[in-house]
Amino acid sequence: MIKMDYTIFYKTFKDIAKSDEQDVELKLLFQEFYWDLFISAYENTERVISIYKNVPANKKHWLIFSDYGYEIKSYPEGDIFNYETRKEDEFILSYLHKIDLDLSNERICIDITGFLRPYLIYLIRLLVAKKVKKLHIIYSEPIKYLAQEETKFSDEIVEEVRQVAGCGGIVNIDTANDLLIIGSGYEHTLIAKVAEFRNSSRKVQIYGLPSLQADMYQENILRASKASEAVGQMSMKGPDFYYAPANDPFVTAATIQRIVKRHSDFTNLYLSPLSTKAQTLGFCLYYVWECIDSNASIIMPFCHTYSKKTSEGLSRICIYDVELP
């Protein structure tokens, strides 16, 4: 495995005031950027729509995942790509086949805010295979989640837990010291499902701290603790818990690196990012830089349906300069 120093990556954070001038602020923020291709996953929230509107790009694409259940009449304006399939590889491969671009020569920006995690993970993995070396990734933070710690991001009816396509590993038949690293978000049922799926693995959880908003850490802990029997943790303060900023993929990746180093005698490594998209990106970066074709894989729970709107407002934008191997 390559050992990557994730501290070299640049990131820009910009707080956005809630005002009529929001569009102006966004335009000012983006004025030093220009992209050939901007990709966003449609979600009917202010943060996703206003970014799409103000981002400067030659081509802007909406990806509409059927998992959200949007009806055609509620589709946004713009270039839309939607496919019936709910398989992340089929969707993204169909999209890339349709646009037929040499991505390694495009200046790419992806807004990951509205992405469903498996699609995001697969897309990043595929960009590596397509020899894309650099891109920008945007993640926007809400003012708040609609129901605080009771916010439902999905119906939490898990249809299956499996590897994300393309993110499997070489299996070590010795499973005595398997390690599962979970990015623990609000959805305790998903955490429990993944933990049960990898029943015999040692589990380590990463919580988002600092959280996106001040009260979100407590909300996160309250929800995630409901999965404690499935996870089988000894103590909230024990070595099975780590913290990484909820909006920083690079520190998240570095944290995973630290965990793996501490448990270096693992037999198989499973990564399951179930928290913010920014942390999911961190899991993904760790995987593509250090785990491809090794005994590590990314596993996710796949739900029946996902919530169309879970948050309100736009409080901050994060722009990550991502480099890929």
Next chain:
Amino acid sequence: MNIGNRNPFESTKALYFTDQEIEDFWVDFTDENNSGLKNLIEPSSPTPKFILGGKGSGKTHLMRYFSSPLQKIRRGGNLIKELDKEGYLGIYLSCSGLNADRFQGKGKDDDFWRTIFEHYMELYLSQLLLKTLDNLLANEHELLYGEKEICREIVALFDRPIEFRCSRLADIISFLNERQRSIDFVVNNIAINRSEKEVERLEIISTRGNLIFGIPQILSNIMTPFKNILFIYLIDEFENFTETQQKYINTLVREVKQPCSFRIGSRLYGLKTKNTYCDNEDLKAGSEYEKVLLDEHLRKLEKQYFMFAQKLCLKRLAQNDYIPRNCEINLEKFFMESNTIDILNQKAKGYEGKKRKYVVRLKDSLDKWYRAKGQESISAQKEIDDIVASLMVEGDLISEKLNILTFYSEWAKGEKDLLGCARKIHDNGEKFQKVTGEHFKGDMIAQLLRDFDKKQLYVGLRTLIEMSWGIPRNLLIILKEIYKWATFNGERPFKGEPITIDSQQKGVLEASSWFFEDARIFSGSDRTAIEDSITKLATLFRDIRYSDKPSECSLIAFSIDLSQISSEARRVIDLAEKWSLLVKIREGRKDKNSKQVMSLYQLNRMLAPLWDLPISRRGTINLSSELANSIFDPKFKGQFRAAAKDVVKKMIAPDFGKRIDKNGKDHPLQQTLPGLE
């Protein structure tokens, strides 16, 4: 002695245990034939077995106990020389370790994945076997005489000659591992580039079963320690395989060759098919395999399970230094027991006789009844007072409740002379209380606790073990939660003072909630249907239990003619059983009218505290098809409230399901539902 501070019941899953811990925490128990859990596995029997059990029933613990690493520990590290005494060699595989879900989709058809998966399993299981062998033979130089010949014979099992340097087992393991890894690589990369080039590089080098059965045959022929040894593939967590993948394993079971056998562990809901690739025939129970229902087996042996559970707790406490090892302690002393009567009598002091809620209800019912008959005079009021006074028993709440219950029963049958009835009960109190009390004492105590705003009591070790009902993990979770609450409440559990009733109550409720939530989480898209059904059923039981005149005592079970309900209702009942929320009582019950054998189900005891229900089953109710559909079929859920009300109102004074006119004549309020008496 070092008094522990850890929660001794924290670790509730065998999968977390090291091999040594599996051995250390092993507890067996014997049934009346003096055979224990070993006989469930029957490691010397060549007949394959499917071992099914609910979550936490101990399948993994049981299967790992019979695996080679544990055999080695038990033989002091010298398994190879004592293998003949064992009679078998256990090769353990957890299906979840294969990540079998990846063998599907990605633009390839089912036939492709079937071929790849079968070959992968061949390589995987063979590696496990050979690694086990390699481990056994390490440092046993005198036994390595046959190694070269074994290697030669194994290579000959491949479908075509393969050239590679092979003089030691490690070489074959390495070769198989490289083949397995190349499949891993290709399977993963198909998702990225859909390239046929990589796929073409894959080569199937062995037909189904050649290595899995062939290698044990070779070992048996060549190496003395393996003669007459049964090679048992212990395949655990079978529910993680898809239907197609299970079909493949079923085929291996059918095609099993000496000296091999299988023990396959799965959750109750985990068997997706019995089909095989042998002309698509199903495996035949009895001749080709045996089925063991682990928790059903443990539930039947109540006395033995109680002893087993105590031993399990003792081991945990000893391992965590709460008590000395190998000491016999009466664990019940660590749990405060309730003296319900004292609690009730204490509480009753604040409620002088006639102000007790059940007395107030009785008076209200009598008042309504007399009014309906057109009698509102002072004499009616006096009669009510006399009735109430006749039924009261000074200083004995339970006898009082039993008197009132007897009175309600007579009243419901149509007794018109209520005062005469009450006086008769007063004069023959003891006799009536004995008869009624035999069946309804527990329910009357429950009603009293409720009336006095006290929680139902699920305390004492015996009760906790009963609640777990054959599932050791349930008991561990109950005790884990109780320990947490006791510690939170400032107590020192297992360090001398008994755990208080309050801590036990809270821990039990926590465990019950977890049990229900856990089943709901893991039932996927059926979650809502199962949750609603169980809630409705339990609510019905509760309403009956706390009615004026419960039709059945200690009610937590129902009988049903499954052929008369909708297919969706049957499916939901089946699911609820598979998730252990309902338990099917195998013996069934003959309907007294139709003489048909009805299916009998009981609500899992773990759920009882959530609805203040009893743990032990005595009476059952027969659900009509309409009521059953309204409970279990979402299509009919809107009818539940009316249907349940129709049942319960027969147990509520003063009407008991009838309307009384001014002439004192009874009229049914609504037609009785078919099948309900």
